[in-house]
Amino acid sequence: MMLGRKIAAEMLGMAMLLMIVVGSGIMGQRLAAGNDAIALLANTIATGAGLIVLIHMFAPLSGAHFNPAVTLIFLLRRETPPAIAIFYVAAQLGGAVMGVWAAHAMFGEQIWQISIKLRDGGGQGFSEAIATFGLIGTILTTQRSRPEFTPTAVGLYISAAYWFTASTSFANPAVTVARSLTRSFAGIAPSSVPLFIVSQIAGAFCALLLFGWLIKEEPSHV
Template identity: 60%
Template sequence: MAEADGKQLVSEFLGTALLLATVVGSGIMAENLAGGNIAIALLANTIATGAILYVLITMFGPVSGAHFNPAVTFAFWLRREIAPAPAGLYVVVQILGGIAGVLLANAMFDLAVFQISEKLRSSPGQWLSEAVAAFGLVLAIFMTLRARPELVAPVVGLYITAAYWFTASTSFANPAVTIARQFSNTFAGIAPSSVAIFIAAQIAGAAIAFWLDRYLAAPGKSA
C-alpha cells in the first residue's frame, strides 16, 4: 500500500483548492453575467469545471494520483492501493483545500469571505443523483485506469461535464466539494443541513463502483 509524503499532500491540497475556486468562482461569474438565465449559468459553470479537472489531473496526477475527492480516496483504500493513515491525511487536506478554494473564490469576487449557504438541496432525487454521480465517477476512473490510463484526465473531465446535466443534484460527487460549498451563499452553494446525506450517498456510490469494478475485472468468461 502506498504511503503519503509531503509533496503528495500539498498536491491534494492545491488541486482541491483550485478545483473549488473554479467551481464556485465560475458559478459566481456565471450568475453575474447570465442575466437570470439559469441554464446559461449552469452551462458556464459546467464547462469551467470539466476543463479544470482535465488540467488539474494532468498536472497533479503524477504527484499524488490527483484524487481531490475523499470518495475516490476511499475507493482506492478499498482496493488496498493506499493505507488507512495516508488515506486519512489525503481526506483531511482535500477538505481543507476545498474550503480554502471556496474562501478564495469569495474573496476574488469581493464577497464576504466567510459565508454560509442558504441553498437547500434536499430531495430523494438529489440524494439518488449523488449516489449515481459518485458511482459513475469512481467506475470511470477505475475502468479507464485499467484500459487506457493516459486518458483518465479527459474521461473524468468529460464525465463530470455530462453529470452536471444528467443528475438532479448537478453532480457534486465529492465529499470535500460538498463540505466546502456550504461556505459560499452563491449559485454553487449548498446549505449545511443538506450536506450529510449528500456525503452518505457519495460514499455509497463509490463503494458500489468498487465492487462492480472488481467483478468486471475478475478473470472468467463474459456473459
C-alpha cells in the same frame, strides 16, 4: 519529504478545483442575468476543463484523488495505505475550503458565508449516488484500460453529470462540505450536506463492487 509533497499536491489541487467551481459559479450567475441554464453551462464548462488540467498536473505527484470517496476506494483496493489516506482526506477538506474562500476574495464577496440553497429530497440523494457511482466507474475502468485517458474521461463525465443528474453532480464529500460555505450559484445548505455525503459514499461502494467485479482479471490457466 515525499509524503509532504503528496499532501501538498492534494491540498493545492483541491483549492484550485474549488476556485474553479465556485468562481465560475459566481461569474456565471453575474453574467447570466437570472438565466440559471446559462449559469450552469458556464459552471459546467469551467469545471470539466479545469478537472482535466488539474488531474494532468497533479497525478504524477499525488495521484490527483481530489475526492475523499476516491481515496476511500483506493484504500479499500489496497492501492493507498491507511496513513496516507487519512492525510489525503484532511488535505482535500482543507484545500477545498481554502479554494472557496479564495473564490470569494477574487470576486469581492464576503469571505465567510453559509449557503441557504436547499438540495433536499430522495431524488437529490439518488442523483448523488448515481453521480459518484459513475465517477468511480470511470476512474476504475479507464485506469485499467487507458490510464492516459483518465483525466479527460473524468472531466467529460463530470461535465455530462452536471446536466443528467438532478443534483448537478457534486460526487465528492469534500466539495460538498466546502460548497456549504458559499451563497453563490454553486452552494448547498449545511442541512442538505449529510444526505449528499451518505449518498456519495453509497454510490462509491456500489461502484467498487460492480466495476471491481467487471474488471477483475481471471487467473491464467497453464
